[in-house]
């Protein structure tokens with residue numbers, strides 16, 4: 001005769017393992033998607049604290065703090081972590097938000113995912129090479145796309161030319 005408490009405990013243990021598995025699988029799948037891979041400790045060494053907070057922890061810089069807001073030269077905005085080309089200067093516009101804003105990414109530069117972290121649905125934007133968080137995209141941008149890529153300046157670097 002198996003006492004009830006034991007079987008109940010093993011059932012709870014089994015349920016716990018079953019619910020934890022898909023989560024682990026999802027994390028592994030996401031990490032494997034991006035060609036540039038580093039451990040969390042490596043990212044901390046490679047990035048400045050501000051870059052790490054945005055790119056690896058989906059943080060947001062304070063508005064009107066990035067020097068890239070006032071960057072108006074011809075060139076390319078690239079991922080601060082790996083130099084992946086993200087936006088052309090020709091698609092940059094002044095959104096008035098205090099964050100560098102663009103109406104179109106460069107082909108293959110960024111990817112998006114749904115983000116419900118604030119309780120409202122938003123579209124998160126990240127680098128296709130390292131998976132680093134860049135910002136969000138909204139549909140209140142200017143023509144011709146009507147999109148507003150609201151980016152963190154600390155997640156990017158500018159290459160003139």
Ligand SMILES: [Zn+2]
Pocket residue numbers: 079080081082083084127128129130131132
């Ligand atoms: Zn990147």
